[in-house]
Each structure stands twice: as structure tokens, then as C-alpha cells.
Amino acid sequence: MSQKNRIEGGQINRDKVLNFTFDGKRYSGNAGDTLASALLANGVRLMGRSFKYHRPRGPLTAGSEEPNALVQLRSGALQEPNTRATTAELFDGLSATSQNRLGTLSFDLLAVNDRLSNFLTAGFYYKTFMWPKAFWEKLYEPVIRRAAGLGSLSLKDDPDVYDKGFLHCDLLVVGAGPAGLMAALTAARSGADVILADEDFAMGGRLNSETLTIGNEAGADWAAATVAELASLPNVRLMPRTTVIGAFDHGIYGAVERMNDHLAVPQSGKPRQILWRIYTKKAVLAAGAIERPIAFANNDRPGVMTASALRSYANRFGVAVDRRAVIFTNNDDGYRSAADLHAKGIRVTVVDPRADVSVLKDYEVLSGAQVIDTMGRLGLTFVKIRLADGEERTIECGALGVSGGWNPNVHLTCHQRGRPRWDDGLAAFVPADLPAGMRVAGAAAGDLSTAGALAGGARAAQEALELDGAMPPLPEAEDAPVNITPFWYVKGDGRAWLDQQNDVTVKDVRLSHQEGFRSVEHLKRYTTLGMATDQGKTANMGGLAVMAELAGKAIPEVGTTIFRPPYTPVAIGALAGRHRGTEFHPTRLTPSHVWAKEQGAVFVEVGNWMRAQYFPRSGEENWLDTVNREVLATRNSVGVCDVTTLGKVDVQGADAADFLNMIYCNGFAKLAVGKVRYGLMLREDGIALDDGTAARLAEDHFVVTTTTANALPVYRHMEFVRQCLVPDMDVQLISTTEAWAQYAVAGPNARRVLEQIVDQDISNDAFPFMACGNVTICGGLRARLFRISFSGELAYEIAVPTAYGDALMRRIMEAGAAFDITPYGTEALGVMRIEKGHATGNELNGTTTAANLGMGRMVSTKKDSIGAVLSRREGLNTETDLRAVGVKPVDSVQRVPAGAHLMALEGPVDATRDQGYLTSACYSPNLGHHIALGFLKDGANRLGETMRVVSPLTDEVVTVEICSPHFIDPEGERLRA
Amino acid sequence: MIIDHPLLGPRDSSEFTYLGDASLIDRPDPAGEDASSDFYDYAYLRDNPAGWHKELWFHEAGDRSWLVVTRNTVTHEISKVELASDVARAQGRSK
Amino acid sequence: MLDLKPTPAIGVPDQTIGTVTIAETDGVALASVAARKGQLVASEATLKSRLGAVPPVGGAVFGDAETGFWTGSDQWMITASFDSHENLADQWKDELGAAASVTEQSGGWVVFDVTGADMLAMCELLCSVAIRRMETGDVQRTMVHQMGCFVICCDAGLHIRIIGPRASALSLHHALIGAATAVA
Known part of the structure; x- marks a missing residue:
């Protein structure tokens, strides 16, 4: 199609023709065009429909401040709504479609809204769709969403x-x-x-x-x-x-x-x-x-633009929006637009509300005149002017440039x-x-x-x-x-648009003023003036001016709304x-990841870590089968689990033991070299922060472990204590979580497996429960061995520099083959620790104290430590405090839901009768029924009591017996075997 | 924001973790007569001024130092940045 | 005789994208050194004798066999070839004795060397370090796509070394490849 409105000049490249489509129709433009300038060159002024009234609209500007000419660019997954045609750089093959219409752009069925405009005034959402309530969701909202809006999303992944x-x-x-x-x-x-x-x-x-x-x-x-x-x-x-x-x-x-x-x-x-x-x-x-712009009746028809936009299209893009143009200006810059258009051979008439301007120009100037209305269904055809003497005159034209300053x-x-x-x-x-x-x-x-x-x-x-x-x-x-006489809007009965993007007229501002919305921020919210993609760049000043006039104030007294990013x-x-x-966050892989993948492990995200959750074998019907097998195999022979993700902090220095005494509530000063001790850290308010172990490798060297989730916060906390509270202690901290691959080898045959790997004697005498030390493995590789157990079995954790982690896991599997060694994942780990009654994050949940956890006596009174003082306060030490307990169903086939609350066997169920809650629950393959850990008021003295656990979320009520949290080997004989 | 680290110079605040009121350095004497109420105040009472405030920031993605940053919470202007260990020593927290 | 073999963090071959080459440099031994209280002078003496100079704040010293860079107050990281210095931490501990705390770090990190003309443009998509203002020997710890890394300027404008967390080596490598592709 020919570019009928293309004129001489401009900075487009006339040798480079670019083909594009708009609403499926083919057009051509040139390199250097925007979509808007190319469409205007082709005589297309109608580019969209307005937000509320579905009025036909064309570009108001030639820049990023554009309120009207919003289109959808490209198609499929690449589709982008609300693109400003005035800034979209034309390329060959561009396809754009108009938006916010039902039917075609020139016959939009929703244009009926324009006839209902008396009904759709300022605040119409707030006033109209209040009642009946059910209608909002079912009727009003879908209808409004369909009718009012801008472009639509493709609902596909953005490629x-x-x-x-x-x-x-x-x-x-x-x-x-x-x-x-x-x-x-x-x-x-x-x-x-x-x-x-x-x-x-x-x-x-x-x-x-x-x-x-x-x-x-x-x-x-x-x-x-x-x-x-x-x-x-x-x-x-x-x-x-x-x-x-x-x-x-x-x-x-x-x-x-x-x-x-x-x-x-x-x-x-x-x-x-x-x-x-x-x-x-x-x-x-x-x-x-x-x-x-200046507001006047029907000032929103395609073809009505800012005067400088007409000038840009003519000078930069070589486009005459129409060969006959009217410029409506209250300032001298409007004459620059007129002169430039005139020089391009466009017939121009200037309408200037100022009475005292010179009319001696090469083109017609009507001083003291105002544009009072326009005509044209899908684009401007006539401009109606009231002359200085009150007479009215109509000019036939397709372009009206408006300059309000x-x-x-x-x-x-x-x-x-x-x-x-x-x-x-x-x-x-x-x-x-x-x-x-x-x-x-x-x-x-x-x-x-x-x-x-x-x-x-x-x-x-x-x-x-x-x-x-x-x-x-x-x-x-x-x-x-600059020579300007402020002139904001032409008085009259017709609808005069201030904000074309949000369909806000002078009348709407007046109405909101009458209804008491007199702060500029209220005006914005009530009328939506200045909202959406253009943020009122061409609209706000007009709105403020009308508001100031209504309030009888000067514009600066009314003030502006706050400008916020993004521009x-x-x-x-x-x-x-x-x-x-x-790629939402980086993924951390454990040293045995490649090996675990080879075994067909199912992984679970723990923080940023991918941990093996369980290792399914063929023939197993579901994850529970797998987990039960892993648990039983470990308890009956031996299992292996990657525990590298636990946080590790290297603590060294002459005052290292004193430092640990400070951060743990229990004592560490007397821990012998070559021994590990369980430690509980409190927050200063007396609530448990984290738990783990500290292994003393030398007089001045400890390795502290933290839970996986708390590795970073605990390290931060330790540095806080070191730098802010005890700045002159001789202690150095460094996180070594990833430097060591660490595996738990657990089960009655654990020693028989490790004996084949560790070069030193690890018999029960030489390396008893809670021993630790530097060892060598496989003929000389430096390693660390800890005789600690999370599962409750005879167990070791063995650590090697991470580069050897993959090789060590494979070696452990070889050495354990004779014992049918079974790799286990986080699920089996969880089951075994619940069976053993070991606390984790579920129990150290940010509300529980050492006493709640049943470790009240661990809080040393002989030394200062973080949280010790406030852990002793009255409010945390009452007779009805929560205590860790175990729970098992009276009817052993019943499930016990985690998160459920403990209630008396009889009576109503409500929050005032709450006796405690369950934190962890699982099926115990060793006991053959479900078990759970939880907290019960005065729980230590209520073992054997029968209660109800109630889960209003899942509608479950189960009768349970309160028991010790140590379901397996309460005396700890297996650990020491 | 930019925090002018006393050792490393200007660094983006995104490298830091925020803790809050620098009065956390002033941990009470646990053997003191009013230790219980002193610790209560220490643990729970914080100033939250609209204006100048001394705050603790941890250079987590940097040199792992705790800093005391004097910052205007209204304008985000930062007038002073010190190593928390220096501040702690100056406040008598040496062993 | 040790019969376990170390594996690299990823084991990915060098990759050249446009002008940028990204190499996973396997076999780097690392150890951190932190001076004990009152032992700064003694620690620095060892640093000087082994490296030739004490790494300044935010800087590295490239010695003949070992490189040291500053990581925090009175704290440094030492790197060397894994083949010749597998027991790097022990070597330094033997020499420093009670003057400093030494911690083996070899397993904790992955090392990438990035070279080529577009390295600067690539780094601008990775981290907030003022990479164009970095001089040879400058070191900054910073975040690369949420991963805490050391960025060492080995040859200004031409070669940087990124030392990042080993467990996230794949994510870090993916980020490097993505940035190199973006600027290629």
C-alpha cells in the first residue's frame, strides 16, 4: 500500500523499505520510522480504543509519554501488550494488533460504553458495584475485566x-x-x-x-x-x-x-x-x-495531537498527518509548529485564545479564538472554532495540533x-x-x-x-x-478529556471535587487520572489546573502527586x-550428587541444596515402601547418607573453648580433645536458635556443625558475638561447609564397613561413642571421623576434602556391599530421627526453649552464655510449660497428623483448651505404626495419658497415648555398641 | 544504597545483611544486680528513630565484618561507617 | 599408597564464546590463614617470606608457587597448585605455628579463569564490581548471580579469576556461559 501521507524530508531511510502488518493488514514504512509514524504515513490515524468508553483513539504524541496508541506487538509467546506505537521502532516483518476492542478496531461493540458515559463517571467502580455482594465475583468483575483494560498477556512462558x-x-x-x-x-x-x-x-x-x-x-x-x-x-x-x-x-x-x-x-x-x-x-x-494539551470537547479524536507531535512527524519522519491542519496554542511555541507545517506545504490555521497576538504570518491566525468541538467518527474531520467576536466557524481538517505549553x-x-x-x-x-x-x-x-x-x-x-x-x-x-498565557480547558458542556488513557474528563474532576476528593492524591485514586502506563505525563497538569480552579487555589498550592520509579x-x-x-536461585549440589543420580535418587530442594530424598528400587509401589526399606536396612545392617549440607564452621584460637562456652548454653571448656559434644545455641531472648555438635580436634581447634537451614544465620550470629561482644578474644572463624564431603554411615555394621576404609583402629575402645579425630583413609588421604549418631544406631560421620567425595561414596558402597549397605535419603533420615526423638527445625521452631525441648538442665548456670539470663525468666519457667513428648495412636492403624493439636479426651475442642501440638510425624517401620513428636503442657509428667489429637485442617481426630519421645533404644545401647 | 566500608571503600548495600540498632553491642553484665531487667531491655527495647540511627550491618558477601553505620533513616544519608569491633572495644568490651 | 582419585567440581572443557574463553581450572589447592590475636607481625612475616609481600586490603600477591589474597581483617586466602601443594594448609600451619589459624579450603571452591577481549563486558552482566577500573592484583569478594565469589584481576582487562562456591559450580558456570553468550 502506498504511503499517501509521506512527504519530503525527515531522517527516515527512503532506500530501506520495511513491510509490516497492523491488525492483519499489510503496510510499508521505512527504516527510521516508529510504528506510529509509519501508520500515519499510510493514512492510519486510528490505532486503539480508550480504556473505559472504547472511544476511537490515535496517537497524541510522538514519544514515550503516549497515552493512546498502545498496541500488541508480535504474536504467540513473544506477544507484548501495551507497547507504545510512538516509540516502537519499525522493523521488517513487524506485526502489531490493536487491543481493548470487541470486534474490529473500527467497529468495536464495546463502544456502547461511550453512550453510557453518564453512568461511567469518576468513582464508578466504587459506587456501582457494591451490591449485591455475590454479583461482584460472578458478574461485575468478569464484565469489567473484559471491557476495561489494556492489552492481554499470551499466558505462555516468555522465551x-x-x-x-x-x-x-x-x-x-x-x-x-x-x-x-x-x-x-x-x-x-x-x-x-x-x-x-x-x-x-x-x-x-x-x-x-x-x-x-x-x-x-x-x-x-x-x-x-x-x-x-x-x-x-x-x-x-x-x-x-x-x-x-x-x-x-x-x-x-x-x-x-x-x-x-x-x-x-x-x-x-x-x-x-x-x-x-x-x-x-x-x-x-x-x-x-x-x-x-488543552482540554476541549471531543479533543480525543484520532488526528488531534500535541502540536509538537505534528511537527515531529513532519520534520523527523516526513509525515503529514493531513494536508490541512489547525494549531490550537496558548504560547509562541505553537507558531513554530505552524511555521514548520506550513513550510512543508501543509495548509495551517492557528487558533490562539490570546487576544493580543500578531496575526501577520504566512498562514492564517485566529487570535482570541478557541477550539470548542471536533467531529469525525473514527478520526478528525472537522474542527469547530469560536472566534473572538463570538461567531463560530468550522474548518475541515484531519490534523489538529494542540499546545498548552x-x-x-x-x-x-x-x-x-x-x-x-x-x-x-x-x-x-x-x-x-x-x-x-x-x-x-x-x-x-x-x-x-x-x-x-x-x-x-x-x-x-x-x-x-x-x-x-x-x-x-x-x-x-x-x-x-517563552511567551505563554496559561489556558487549560475550554469551558462548555461537551466532554473534554484531560487524561485520554484513563478516560478522565474535566467533568470527572469537577464531580470528584464536589464529592470531597480534594487532595491531589485522592483525586488521582478516585478518578484514576494519571494512572496506568503513561502515569499522566500529558494529563496531570491539566487535572491539577482544573482542580486548583475549583478549589480557588493557585496550582502550586494544590501540589503534584509524587513521581515514582519507573519513568x-x-x-x-x-x-x-x-x-x-x-534459575530462580543457584543450585547447590552435594559431593555425592552424580553418584546419587546414577542410583536413580529422587531429589528434594533443601534451601538451595538438592538432596537425595529417597532411592527408589524397581518393584516399590510408592515412596513409603522405599523409605521403609531404607530405614529397616539401616537399623538392621548399615546405611549411608550424604550429610555434607550441615553447616560447618571452623573455630580456632587460644580462646576457642571460651568462645563456644559463650555461644552454646551448655559447657564446652572441659570437652577433651578428640571428643564431640552436642550443643544447643540460644537466642538472647532464651529461645533455641540452633543445635549441632562441636568436635574438639585440638586444644585450640573445634569444628562446629549447624543445621542445613541455619548454616548462614548461625555463622553470622557467631561473627556478631566474636566482633561485637568479645572483640578481643583470640578466636578465628571460617565457614567450611562446602570444603568437606561428609557422609553418615549408620547401623550395626557401620564399623565393619569403615574398618575397611579408615587406616586407624576404630574399635569401640579406640574410638568410642562421641569420639572424633583426624584420620587417614584409603592409604593416606586426610579425613575426619566423628562417632556421632542422628539415627540412634552405631554410626560415624566421615569427612574428606570435597574433591574426594564422589570417590569416597563409591568406596563406601564397595566396602559395604557384603553387608548390603543401603543408601538412604532425607526421608529415611527424618523417620529415624523421629524414632530416636531427636529435635530438628520442626522442634527448634523459633518459639521453643531449652526447657520445652527437655534440655532445660543443659543451660549452664556456672557460666555466661547467649540467652542464659533470659532463659531463666519467670514467664518461660512455669509448671504448665510445654515439654517434648512422643505420641502414638491407640489404634495402631491410625495416622497421626503433624501440626495437629493435643486436646483432652473429652470436652469441647477450642483454642482455650489447647494442650499442645505435634511437630513431626511419620510411619515407623520398626514399630509398625505411626509415631509423632510434639509439645504438651507439663508433658514430662503426663506419660501414659490418653488424649485426642485434633487437626481441624484435615478434619482428623485421633486418640493417642503420650509417651517418651525416644521410641527406639531409649537407653542408647546401640549408639555405644 | 552505598556503604563506604572503612577498609574496602564504597560497596553496594546489597552485599550486606542488616541487623538493626547498634545498641546490641552493649550487652549487659550477666552478673549485674539488675541483670534480668537489663537483659529484658537489651533484648526487646530498640530505638526506631525517623532520622539519625546507628545500625549494625554485616558484610556477608564481602569481608564478613560487622559494621556500625550511622544512617539517616529518612534520607538514607550515611554519615559514618565504623568497624563494629572498633566500636565494641571503644565501648569497653575488651576482655 | 592413596587409591582414591579427586574429581573436579564439574570437569567441563574450556569453552570459547566469541572472544571470551571460560576455563574451569581444576587442581587448585586453597587454605585460609587468619592471624591470631597479637600475632599479626609474625603472620605477616610468613606471608612475606612465602609470597614476597603481604597481600594488601583488597589485593593479591602472585608469588612463584603460591598466590595470596586478602579476604578480611588479618585474614588471607592462599592458593597453589594442588599437584605440588595438596597439603598446603599443613605446610602453612607448620610454618606459622600458633601465630595463625590455618584452615584447609581446597574442597570448598571452584576456580574459573576467564580471558579475552569481551571479558569486561561479560563481567558487567555478572557482578557489581567496577571491572574496568580493576588493576592487576585487585581482588573483590562479591555476589555473582547470588553466589558469593572472589573476583581476582590477574591481568587487567584481559584475565580474571572467579573463585566461587564449589557446590554451586554448575550454576556459576551456567551464569558465566550465559553472560559470555550475551556479549559475544
Whole structure:
């Protein structure tokens, strides 16, 4: 199809034709086009439907502030909703579809909403859908969700890759218009490390959209030459297609770089976007300004735009939105738009509400006039004007450019709660309180002339970097003053849009004011003015002005809503980076992982670790069969389990024993070298923190183990005690969790297996229960052996440097073959520790004390330790305190649910009658029935009592008998065998 | 945020773990006359000012040092960063 | 005669993507050294005699057979070839005696050497270290995709060594390959 509205000039590449489709229809554009400019070149003004009323809409702007022209880009899993056609860079094969419509874009069935507009006014959700309650879920919400909304998600996995990255610079310049380019150039020439970021694919800012000259060059040519010089410097990083989205604490900026969005087929393995964290010493914000519209009746038809957008489409993209245009302006910049369009052969009429403007132009000027209405079902066809004398006149045209003045782009200056300041001369807010290290230059600072921008940019860079010397020579440029008479909306009965994205009209603001929503933040929430993808960049000022007028206040007294990051919408994928799916966090593999995989182990995530949960064999019907086999095999002969994941902290130094005395509630000073002791750590409030063992390898050397989950917090806690509480103790800590592969070998035949591996004598006499020491294995490999048992059996834990972990596991399996050694996983481990009554995280759950755990006597009164004092306080030491108990069902076929509560055998069941709760439960293959551990009030004195366990969650009630938590070998004979 | 580590210079706060009020260094004397109530205050009473605050941060992804960071909780301005062990010694926690 | 064989953390061959080569360097022995209270001078004397100099804060000293780098206050990590220094920790402990605590670390870490022109751009996608400002001998401990790693600048702009947690070696390698592919 021909590009009927394409005119001469512009920066598009006419030799490079790009084909694309919109709603399935084929069009062509050129390299350098945006989707919006290409559609406009093809005579397509209608690009979307409005949020609430489904009014036909076209682009209002030519930039990222666009409220209307939101489309879905690409298809299938790559589909991206709410893409601004005004910033989407055209590529060959681009396919876009319009959104928020039922039927076709030109015949949207939901346009009926427009007829119901009296009903859909401000706060309509709050008022209308209150009653009856059941209707909300079943009727209102689905209907509203269908009708009101933007694009839709593909609901497929996003196949794109996103990265996060980190950059450092002396100066970050945000925006590559005249101010930003000059700032970057000044800084770069001084040798500073400079990053220049601009959201556009072409650097130059407004210079690309103007016919202005700088020196004796066209502005766009000067920009291109300056960019080329910057590109040649090694200390400059140019980042086009990069939006700086936030100004964070201490000079950190966030930015999204679009790497692949302009390519038809994303390159494999390459990130689509990169979310950069930029560490800056200083920053210059040169983000320019945004032209704001004026509200009048039916000001939202496709073809009605900001005047500067019409100018951009003509100058930069070579597009005449229509050959006949009207400019409605309250300021002199509107005349620049008129003159540029006129020069392109477009017939222009200017409508200026100011009565005193000169009408002596090459084109028609109607001073003292206002646009009062427009016509055209799917796009502008007529503009209705009220002239200075009150007469009305209608002009047939397809383009109406509106200029209500320019708003400096203060967004990033406010990200740390800074508030902008009102400037009467500009009739706009300008930056005031700036984040530390930030300077503002050019239009963003309220310097709207090109000369002002160049000088401001140079000055900002000089000040930021504290450069000596005079200002660099600046090329000559336009230096027109700002001449504006504030004019926000045309009075009248018709609907005049302030916020086109959210369908908020002047009437809505008036209504919300009448209903008492008078704070600007309330106005925003009640009317939705300034919400959604554009955050009201073209709408907020108009809304504030109307609100100020209604309240009889000046605009600065009304204030602005708070600007928050991000500056423009950011894909969730970019925020997630690579951390999604199985890469959500790093995976830690145990030293026996490869071997366990070969055995067909089923793995379970424990923290970041992948641990073998159980090792199924063929013929086993379910996991319970497997676990039962592993438990019985271990108790009857021997089993092996990888326990590397337990935290290990190396504690050395002359005061190492004193230090352990401090962090454990029980005593360690007298622990003999070559012995291990169980230790319980308390928090300072007397609650149990973690438990484990400490092995004394030498007078001044211990190895402390922690639970898997607490490895990091316990290490942190130990360092806290060392550095903050006992800074002059001679003790050194280092985490060695991953340095040692550690395996538990448990069962009556454990010694017979290890005797084949360990070079030293490990007989019961030479290496009794709770012994430990450095040994050698397999002919000389250094190793550590601990005679400790979590299962309750005769057991050892053997540790070797991790590189030997795989080999050792295979050797243990060989040595154990004669005893049918059975690898067991975390499930069997869990069953055996419950059978033995050993506590884990379920019992050390952040609410239990040593006394609750049945270890009250361990808390030494002869020494100071963390938590000792508060563990003795009255509230934790009453007669009805919880005590660890065991529980077994009276009817042995019944299951006992973990998490259930203990209640008296008779009587009502409620929280006031709660007697305790169960923490761990399992089926015990050794006992042939379910067992559980739990806490019961005064439990130690209630053994033998019959009670109910009640699980309201699963509706289970089971009669149980309270018993000792040590179901197996309560005397510990097996341990010592 | 950036924390200017006394040994390593400016480091991103994401490398640190936050604990809170640096008064945790002032652990009471367990043998003191009012040990019980002193420990109660120590364990449970924390200042939470809107403004300047001395806080403990742990350089977990760095040199594993505990730091005392003087930070304005409203503006996030940081005026001072010290090694907690130095602070502890200065407060008489030497053995 | 020892008849157990060590296995590398992954055992992956060197991989070149674009200009970047990522190599899992197997066979690095590691030991940490922490000076005891009041023994800083004695500890530093040993560091100096074995390495040639005491590694400064945030820095490494590349000795002939051994490299040492600073890891914390009065604390260093020593690396050497596993083949010649498998008992690295014992060697240092023998020499330091009660002047320092020495801990074997060989099993705890995986070592990757990353070389090539795009190494800098690749590192910008991995960690917040100001990689372009790093000079040869600079060392920083930092997070690489949530894994705590040492980043050692072996040859500014050309070669870095990343020492990361061995148990996460596959995740770390995956992250390196992903970043190298992204910038290739």
C-alpha cells in the first residue's frame, strides 16, 4: 500500500523499505520510522480504543509519554501488550494488533460504553458495584475485566532472555538532546568516564524533530556530528534505546536498555533487554520537556495531537498527518509548529485564545479564538472554532495540533521525595529539591531555548565534575523567550478529556471535587487520572489546573502527586533477569550428587541444596515402601547418607573453648580433645536458635556443625558475638561447609564397613561413642571421623576434602556391599530421627526453649552464655510449660497428623483448651505404626495419658497415648555398641 | 544504597545483611544486680528513630565484618561507617 | 599408597564464546590463614617470606608457587597448585605455628579463569564490581548471580579469576556461559 501521507524530508531511510502488518493488514514504512509514524504515513490515524468508553483513539504524541496508541506487538509467546506505537521502532516483518476492542478496531461493540458515559463517571467502580455482594465475583468483575483494560498477556512462558548488569561512571547524562549532548561532550573532553543514555533509538532529542540550526548546521546534523565525536572517545559509553527509569540512593540509577526489541527475530542467547544498575559519581538530567494539551470537547479524536507531535512527524519522519491542519496554542511555541507545517506545504490555521497576538504570518491566525468541538467518527474531520467576536466557524481538517505549553520533565528529580517548584513564567513546574549528585540542564530545568540548553548542559557538566576554566565555546543557536498565557480547558458542556488513557474528563474532576476528593492524591485514586502506563505525563497538569480552579487555589498550592520509579513501564522479565524458573536461585549440589543420580535418587530442594530424598528400587509401589526399606536396612545392617549440607564452621584460637562456652548454653571448656559434644545455641531472648555438635580436634581447634537451614544465620550470629561482644578474644572463624564431603554411615555394621576404609583402629575402645579425630583413609588421604549418631544406631560421620567425595561414596558402597549397605535419603533420615526423638527445625521452631525441648538442665548456670539470663525468666519457667513428648495412636492403624493439636479426651475442642501440638510425624517401620513428636503442657509428667489429637485442617481426630519421645533404644545401647 | 566500608571503600548495600540498632553491642553484665531487667531491655527495647540511627550491618558477601553505620533513616544519608569491633572495644568490651 | 582419585567440581572443557574463553581450572589447592590475636607481625612475616609481600586490603600477591589474597581483617586466602601443594594448609600451619589459624579450603571452591577481549563486558552482566577500573592484583569478594565469589584481576582487562562456591559450580558456570553468550 502506498504511503499517501509521506512527504519530503525527515531522517527516515527512503532506500530501506520495511513491510509490516497492523491488525492483519499489510503496510510499508521505512527504516527510521516508529510504528506510529509509519501508520500515519499510510493514512492510519486510528490505532486503539480508550480504556473505559472504547472511544476511537490515535496517537497524541510522538514519544514515550503516549497515552493512546498502545498496541500488541508480535504474536504467540513473544506477544507484548501495551507497547507504545510512538516509540516502537519499525522493523521488517513487524506485526502489531490493536487491543481493548470487541470486534474490529473500527467497529468495536464495546463502544456502547461511550453512550453510557453518564453512568461511567469518576468513582464508578466504587459506587456501582457494591451490591449485591455475590454479583461482584460472578458478574461485575468478569464484565469489567473484559471491557476495561489494556492489552492481554499470551499466558505462555516468555522465551526471551533478560539480563541485569552493572556500570560505573563519573558522570551519567540522561537524555541526548542539545543539553545532554553538550554535557556529555564537556565531560568527555575532560577525560571523565561518561555514560550518555537516551530512550530513543536516534540520539539528538528534539533536535531531530526541529528545523533549528546550531552554528551553521541543521540541529540534527550537529547532533549526529556530536554523537560521532562522543562515539570516538574511549571514555564514553553511548546508550541509545536506554531509558533511565529511576534515581535511587547514593547516585545509583536504574536503566533499561532495549537490545533486541528493534529486531525481527531476537538473536539466540542474547538478552532482549538489560536492566542496568549504574553507579554514578554525578549525574546530569537532560530529559527535556513534554508538551501538554488543552482540554476541549471531543479533543480525543484520532488526528488531534500535541502540536509538537505534528511537527515531529513532519520534520523527523516526513509525515503529514493531513494536508490541512489547525494549531490550537496558548504560547509562541505553537507558531513554530505552524511555521514548520506550513513550510512543508501543509495548509495551517492557528487558533490562539490570546487576544493580543500578531496575526501577520504566512498562514492564517485566529487570535482570541478557541477550539470548542471536533467531529469525525473514527478520526478528525472537522474542527469547530469560536472566534473572538463570538461567531463560530468550522474548518475541515484531519490534523489538529494542540499546545498548552511545555512541562519540564522533572520526573527523576522527584524520586527521592523532592518536590518541584512552580514557575510562573513557564506556567509549569521546574525541578527544585534534587537528589544528591544530580544536576538538571536544558528544557528539563526550564531552559526551553536551544542556546539555553547548550549552555546549561555545558555548565552542568563543569559544575558536576568541578572542572576548572571558562565555559567551552558554544555554537550559536536559537534563544527565543517563552511567551505563554496559561489556558487549560475550554469551558462548555461537551466532554473534554484531560487524561485520554484513563478516560478522565474535566467533568470527572469537577464531580470528584464536589464529592470531597480534594487532595491531589485522592483525586488521582478516585478518578484514576494519571494512572496506568503513561502515569499522566500529558494529563496531570491539566487535572491539577482544573482542580486548583475549583478549589480557588493557585496550582502550586494544590501540589503534584509524587513521581515514582519507573519513568516508563518495565517488563517484569527485565526485573527478574535470569532468576526465574529453575534459575530462580543457584543450585547447590552435594559431593555425592552424580553418584546419587546414577542410583536413580529422587531429589528434594533443601534451601538451595538438592538432596537425595529417597532411592527408589524397581518393584516399590510408592515412596513409603522405599523409605521403609531404607530405614529397616539401616537399623538392621548399615546405611549411608550424604550429610555434607550441615553447616560447618571452623573455630580456632587460644580462646576457642571460651568462645563456644559463650555461644552454646551448655559447657564446652572441659570437652577433651578428640571428643564431640552436642550443643544447643540460644537466642538472647532464651529461645533455641540452633543445635549441632562441636568436635574438639585440638586444644585450640573445634569444628562446629549447624543445621542445613541455619548454616548462614548461625555463622553470622557467631561473627556478631566474636566482633561485637568479645572483640578481643583470640578466636578465628571460617565457614567450611562446602570444603568437606561428609557422609553418615549408620547401623550395626557401620564399623565393619569403615574398618575397611579408615587406616586407624576404630574399635569401640579406640574410638568410642562421641569420639572424633583426624584420620587417614584409603592409604593416606586426610579425613575426619566423628562417632556421632542422628539415627540412634552405631554410626560415624566421615569427612574428606570435597574433591574426594564422589570417590569416597563409591568406596563406601564397595566396602559395604557384603553387608548390603543401603543408601538412604532425607526421608529415611527424618523417620529415624523421629524414632530416636531427636529435635530438628520442626522442634527448634523459633518459639521453643531449652526447657520445652527437655534440655532445660543443659543451660549452664556456672557460666555466661547467649540467652542464659533470659532463659531463666519467670514467664518461660512455669509448671504448665510445654515439654517434648512422643505420641502414638491407640489404634495402631491410625495416622497421626503433624501440626495437629493435643486436646483432652473429652470436652469441647477450642483454642482455650489447647494442650499442645505435634511437630513431626511419620510411619515407623520398626514399630509398625505411626509415631509423632510434639509439645504438651507439663508433658514430662503426663506419660501414659490418653488424649485426642485434633487437626481441624484435615478434619482428623485421633486418640493417642503420650509417651517418651525416644521410641527406639531409649537407653542408647546401640549408639555405644 | 552505598556503604563506604572503612577498609574496602564504597560497596553496594546489597552485599550486606542488616541487623538493626547498634545498641546490641552493649550487652549487659550477666552478673549485674539488675541483670534480668537489663537483659529484658537489651533484648526487646530498640530505638526506631525517623532520622539519625546507628545500625549494625554485616558484610556477608564481602569481608564478613560487622559494621556500625550511622544512617539517616529518612534520607538514607550515611554519615559514618565504623568497624563494629572498633566500636565494641571503644565501648569497653575488651576482655 | 592413596587409591582414591579427586574429581573436579564439574570437569567441563574450556569453552570459547566469541572472544571470551571460560576455563574451569581444576587442581587448585586453597587454605585460609587468619592471624591470631597479637600475632599479626609474625603472620605477616610468613606471608612475606612465602609470597614476597603481604597481600594488601583488597589485593593479591602472585608469588612463584603460591598466590595470596586478602579476604578480611588479618585474614588471607592462599592458593597453589594442588599437584605440588595438596597439603598446603599443613605446610602453612607448620610454618606459622600458633601465630595463625590455618584452615584447609581446597574442597570448598571452584576456580574459573576467564580471558579475552569481551571479558569486561561479560563481567558487567555478572557482578557489581567496577571491572574496568580493576588493576592487576585487585581482588573483590562479591555476589555473582547470588553466589558469593572472589573476583581476582590477574591481568587487567584481559584475565580474571572467579573463585566461587564449589557446590554451586554448575550454576556459576551456567551464569558465566550465559553472560559470555550475551556479549559475544
